[in-house]
Amino acid sequence: MREVTLFSTCLGEELFPGAVAAARIVLQRLGLEVKMRRDAFCCGQAAFNEGMRRDAAELAARFLDTHQPGTALVVPSGSCASMIRIFYPDLLADQPALLKKARALIPWVHEFSEFLVDVLGVTDVGASFPHSVTYHPSCHLLRELHVIDAPRKLLAQVRGLRLCELPRGTECCGFGGLFSVKFPDISAAMLADKCKCIEQSGAEFVVANDGGCLMQMGGGLHRAHSRVKTLHLAEILASR
Amino acid sequence: MEPSGPDAFYAAAARAAADRELNRKLENASTRHFEHLAVAVSEFAPYQSERDAARRIKEESIERLDELLAELKQRLEARGVKVFFAEDAAAARDYIVRVARQAGVRRVVKGKSMTTEEIGLNPALEQAGIEAVETDLGEYIVQLRREPPSHIITPAIHLSKEDIGELFAEKLGTAYTSDPPALTAVARERLREVFLSAGMGITGVNFAVAETGTLVVVENEGNGRFCTTSPDIHVAVMGIEKVIPRFEDLSHFLEILARTATGQRLTAYTSFLSGPRAADDRDGPRETHLVVLDNGRTRMLADPVLREALYCLRCGACLNACPVYRHIGGHAYKSAYPGPIGSIVSPSLFGAGAAGHLPFASTLCGACKEVCPVKIDIPRILLHLRWKMTEGGGGQVAWPQAPARVRAAAGWFARAARYPSMMRAAGRIGAFLLKPFGHDGYLRRMPGPFAAWTRVRDFPVPSGGNGASGRETK
Numbered sequence: 002m003r004e005v006t007l008f009s010t011c012l013g014e015e016l017f018p019g020a021v022a023a024a025r026i027v028l029q030r031l032g033l034e035v036k037m038r039r040d041a042f043c044c045g046q047a048a049f050n051e052g053m054r055r056d057a058a059e060l061a062a063r064f065l066d067t068h069q070p071g072t073a074l075v076v077p078s079g080s081c082a083s084m085i086r087i088f089y090p091d092l093l094a095d096q097p098a099l100l101k102k103a104r105a106l107i108p109w110v111h112e113f114s115e116f117l118v119d120v121l122g123v124t125d126v127g128a129s130f131p132h133s134v135t136y137h138p139s140c141h142l143l144r145e146l147h148v149i150d151a152p153r154k155l156l157a158q159v160r161g162l163r164l165c166e167l168p169r170g171t172e173c174c175g176f177g178g179l180f181s182v183k184f185p186d187i188s189a190a191m192l193a194d195k196c197k198c199i200e201q202s203g204a205e206f207v208v209a210n211d212g213g214c215l216m217q218m219g220g221g222l223h224r225a226h227s228r229v230k231t232l233h234l235a236e237i238l239a240s241r
Numbered sequence: 242m243e244p245s246g247p248d249a250f251y252a253a254a255a256r257a258a259a260d261r262e263l264n265r266k267l268e269n270a271s272t273r274h275f276e277h278l279a280v281a282v283s284e285f286a287p288y289q290s291e292r293d294a295a296r297r298i299k300e301e302s303i304e305r306l307d308e309l310l311a312e313l314k315q316r317l318e319a320r321g322v323k324v325f326f327a328e329d330a331a332a333a334r335d336y337i338v339r340v341a342r343q344a345g346v347r348r349v350v351k352g353k354s355m356t357t358e359e360i361g362l363n364p365a366l367e368q369a370g371i372e373a374v375e376t377d378l379g380e381y382i383v384q385l386r387r388e389p390p391s392h393i394i395t396p397a398i399h400l401s402k403e404d405i406g407e408l409f410a411e412k413l414g415t416a417y418t419s420d421p422p423a424l425t426a427v428a429r430e431r432l433r434e435v436f437l438s439a440g441m442g443i444t445g446v447n448f449a450v451a452e453t454g455t456l457v458v459v460e461n462e463g464n465g466r467f468c469t470t471s472p473d474i475h476v477a478v479m480g481i482e483k484v485i486p487r488f489e490d491l492s493h494f495l496e497i498l499a500r501t502a503t504g505q506r507l508t509a510y511t512s513f514l515s516g517p518r519a520a521d522d523r524d525g526p527r528e529t530h531l532v533v534l535d536n537g538r539t540r541m542l543a544d545p546v547l548r549e550a551l552y553c554l555r556c557g558a559c560l561n562a563c564p565v566y567r568h569i570g571g572h573a574y575k576s577a578y579p580g581p582i583g584s585i586v587s588p589s590l591f592g593a594g595a596a597g598h599l600p601f602a603s604t605l606c607g608a609c610k611e612v613c614p615v616k617i618d619i620p621r622i623l624l625h626l627r628w629k630m631t632e633g634g635g636g637q638v639a640w641p642q643a644p645a646r647v648r649a650a651a652g653w654f655a656r657a658a659r660y661p662s663m664m665r666a667a668g669r670i671g672a673f674l675l676k677p678f679g680h681d682g683y684l685r686r687m688p689g690p691f692a693a694w695t696r697v698r699d700f701p702v703p704s705g706g707n708g709a710s711g712r713e714t715k
Contacts, residue, residue: 016708017708051648176604187602
């Protein structure tokens, strides 16, 4: 049996435990032994994006102590996965020892949908979800990791699921981490458009692979009394 | 136009974000732009390889900048062009005003130039008693409204044709029409006499070829060519980064610039200017000046990350691609260069106190990087500038109270996150306290730095760390 590590991410731990649990179940059903490490809480993305590189590097160091190469590290968040894969080398450029560790770990780091489709070669996980669903491609997943088709391939194999096209789907939902609370007016205007497009899609559920987008879209839809609910991709794939 | 710190930005952005009509106009314009671009790219197979070629030439140009600028100066001076290196905006303004005054110029016609917006040239000319008339249609429109351009390529992108019809009726006394050809004809007629009576034409420069000493101006209305040929004096203004090594390099840039900027194969007018009229020329300016502007660009050059921003062709595609720009419009940025490119150059051009907040006003969604014809990694530069404005010694941003509190909380979070068990304990306490206020899994109001969140959307009820094990659910 192969072993994988699932990184719950800070948003996953605190706000989306259902998504983390679902990701774990999906991986287990594929015959993998899923480990979860409790000694790293956050990848440092929020601090890094705010220009607080010293604090971000501390968190990266802790993360790299916790996670070693040799075991696939599955991250149920496009932006956390891109933080590690794309931005750690930049963040740690001046710290050779950490940089070396990061470079060794990076080939083992995979976003959840990418891991299923591109690493395991699985698109049908035996899920059933008899609802209409639209997919929001998260910006970092799409434009930093270039994971474009994997989530759609997985959704296409879910029994009973009707995939609705999301108008202007690749447009940012307006989350942007601290941007959402530092520039709430701009963030809200972007979110209003996203919610409008989600409604136009006609779907009952909007799915994304990033806690940030789920927080933003879920909060916006709920405030607007929408009947559309947000789900992490893993939650659909874990449904039977 | 110069930014004036975060307070003005916050006020303007909040106003603009609430303006759904503005957003509608910008969405429409942007949608049209990308439809045209998609067609232009689909019928031109080498588009992607031309982007790479253009990028490589820009890399080379910036690498050899000192040498190329010296060569350009030498070639141009050999043909009688007066070349002036301006260290900052004031030096550039003073030089141009002096040239105009000495020649007794009362009226100046201007081709579209964002660099002259950057240095605040029009107000300086006005103060000197010299009338400056914008001749690009979009620029003419915004000048009539006494406002700055809101986009670096399409200055009146924030206006509908109805807005322009009303403006012309009010300011020019013509009968109201919203028919674009009719409105264009009005402007054309009004501008004709202005062109013929102007003593000086001022334009920007898209490319300056070092090898041949050629200034290249691309535009669509012929007004740029008029400005550079009809008045007795032509003053061209360019940033130091506009120089390129060889004439043949233009083939790559001209293939991609119009396509990316407007979805055209080529702009309607591409002027190759080599200086004042020779003794046996029948037309052309009697005097040509080139103002080469630094104004913070060498500071960008000295920074290995910021240097990449000097590759910019000013095509404006990143503005249209940017969801933040489309929701607040160009004016909110208070900078001659709004949108993503503006946010990476403004801090160097106008200072951290004035523009240091702009790199933060982005979700880092990366749409800008995707469309950039020379593939500038704008998100990476935004991140670099955020670091410079935080702990990198690049100057301080005077954050208003609310975002300052958010930043303080983020710092606290990052330091506390080093101790996962402490974070989890805090999470459990927070979840315990907040749980009773949840409705249907969401909170309508949150305290402290989260208040800005719940001002505009609901917050999911925290689980108290239930996700850590991957076993439990809410």
